[in-house]
Amino acid sequence: MITVAGLGVSGRAAARALAARGERVVVLxxxxxxxxxxxxxxxxGLGVEVRFGEAARPPDGTTMLVTSPGWRPGHPLLVAAAEAGVEVIGEVELAWRLRRPGAAPWLALTGTDGKTTVVRMLTAMLMAAGHKALAVGNVGTPIVEAVSGTSDVLAVELSSFQLHWARSLAPHTAAVLNVAPDHLDWHGSMEEYTRVKGTLFERAGTVVYxxxxxxxxxxxxxxxxxxxFTLRVPRPGQLGVVEDLLVDRAFVANPADNAEELAVLSDVRPFAPHNVANALAAAALARSYGVPPGAVRQGLADFVPDPHRMETVADVGGVTYVNDSKATNAHAAAASLAAYPSIVWVAGGLLKGADVDDLVRCAAPRLRAAVLLGADRDxxxxxLTRHAVNVPVVEVPGQDTGVMDRxxxxxxxxxxPGDTVLLAPAGASMDIFDNYLAxxxxxxxxxxxxxxxxxxxxE
Structure with missing residues (x-):
């Protein structure tokens, strides 16, 4: 019997996949x-039993436990399973094990920020090259469903939570986009968080960094x-920027002497330095799979940015209002703040144990004012008091969703006029809102x- 912990998106997908293979499945x-x-x-109706209520140990007869990615390793159920000799894996690991012979290769990526943007850029590039590609993992279709589908290549976004429970992945190509403090309350330390991100490289055919x-x-x-990949002029073995061009000096016949033009900076939308890095990461993953330069550029043209990522909402009285609610940590907020010269910063939420001093110190010259909300606004x-002493700060108390109007x-x-009011919270949203989308x-x-x-x- 296989036990599945959690009835969220990944849990129910795992239960369906296992039931389809004739396994006895219990979901807690x-x-x-x-x-x-x-x-x-x-x-x-598929033969899966669901048991509601807190469980301190796996049901008798459990031979494997498939956990949802958000469950911490110290959860009593997972600890009890390990102590009983029951293997604990995640939905991503399960998907890898359930692949059929000749299954679609994985182009996998992780990082603190930019994962969804890169995986969508990558999927657009693959499709422009004629591949039947699908974005899966921490975005889009659960991987355990995708591995039984008809795609010929999978663009796989992986969080640190998912990687913690994955032990045997061997993707065609693996990329780590960046590492900055995040989810330290879950992983326990920056060292452990970084180590988990790096496990994606261990069995990859090609490493992109x-x-x-x-x-x-x-x-x-x-x-x-x-x-x-780099925002500087690339060395042999790298992708980078030369004047206004994105160029490849890795996947060419003679990297020491040759470079291939992939796109121009204006092809990157929305334009910001961190998004150019996202485009280069996606291009490196695509090029590792044989995507030609023209399809890289076409993919960038076809790419549609997801909402809540540096999204211009309106211009009111000469002031531009930008929604980057997806900037849920200091690293993402720093990238967003670097894109505008004069900012009224809207920030706050749950900092998840992260420090914001470096963020504020670097952003201070761009800040005209700050408006703070949420649990960790203090x-x-x-x-700001330490590093941006001349920046006016207004705290807006309240835990109701109407706080945003204030x-x-x-x-x-x-x-x-000329300022940007930028929502780049640097924290998670669940102190007030259901999620960053809300x-x-x-x-x-x-x-x-x-x-x-x-x-x-x-508009």
């Missing part, structure tokens, strides 16, 4: 509501033939209401 779910009961009823990120470069050092305020009103009062939508709605009160806006 601590929460109990109408929606989950409906999912349980659907799974019951961010040559501008010191921690990632160290992770790639043991692997000969590793391919770097920590950001303290950093935030936007305060930001509008601080901004002058936070970004609340910001956008508040901006649009402001525009109506102000007599219109330019």
């Amino acid at each position: 779910e601590a929460k109990d509501d109408h929606r989950l009961r409906a999912v349980a009823a659907e799974l019951a 961010n040559a501008d990120d010191e921690a990632v470069t160290r992770l790639a050092e043991p692997y000969s033939g590793a391919v770097g 920590r950001i305020h303290a950093a 935030v936007v009103t305060e930001a509008a009062g601080l901004a002058t 936070r970004g939508e609340a910001f956008a709605r508040a901006v649009r209401r402001l525009a109506v009160r102000s007599g219109g806006a330019e």
Whole structure:
């Protein structure tokens, strides 16, 4: 019998896949509501038993436990399973084991930030080259469903949670985009978080790394033939930038003497230095799979950025309002802040144990003011007091979702024509909102209401 921990997207996908292979499956779910009961009823039709309520140990007869990625290693159920000699794996590891002979290769990537953007850019490049490609993993289709599909190549986004429970992945190509403090409350330390990210390289056919990120470069050092990407002029074996061109000096016949033009900087949307790095990472993954230069550029043209990522909401009175709610950690917020010259910064949320002093120190010259909300707003305020002493700061208390209207009103009062009011929270959203999507939508709605009160806006 195989036990599945959690009835979320990955848990139910794992249960369906196992049941389809004739396994006896029991799903354990601590929460109990109408929606989950409906999912349980659907799974019951496949022969899957769902047990609701907290479980401190796996059911008798369990030979393997498949955990949802968000469950911490110290959860009593997982600890009890390990102590009983039951193997604990995640949905990603299960998917790898369930692949059929000749299955679609994986082009896999991880990193603190930019994963979804890169995997969508990569998928667009693969499709432009004529491949039947699918974005899977931490975005899109659960991997355990995709491995039984008809795609000829999978673009796989992996979080550190997923990698923690994956032990035998051997992707065609593996990329680590960046490593910065995040999820330290889950992993316990920066060292462990970094180590887990680096496990993606261990059995990869080709290693792709961010040559501008010191921690990632160290992770790639043991692997000969590793391919770097950089915002500088590339050395042989790298992809990089020459004047306004994205160029490849890795996947060419003679990297020492030759370079291949892939795209121009204006092909990258939205344009920002970190997004150019995202485009280069996607290009390196695509080129490792034989995608020609023309398809790389076409893929960038076809790519549609996801919402809540440096998304311009409106221009109101000469002030641009930008929604980057997906900037859920300091590293992502720093990249967003670096893209604008004069900013009223909207920040706050759950910092997840991360420090924001370096973020504030680097951003200080660009900040005109800051409006803070959420549970850890006092920590950001303290950093601003230390490193941006002349920047006006307004704290907006409240845990109700209507707090964003008050935030936007305060930001509008601080901004002058030419400024950007930038939602780049540097923290997770769950202190007030269901997720970063809900936070970004609340910001956008508040901006649009402001525009109506102000007599219109330019979209």
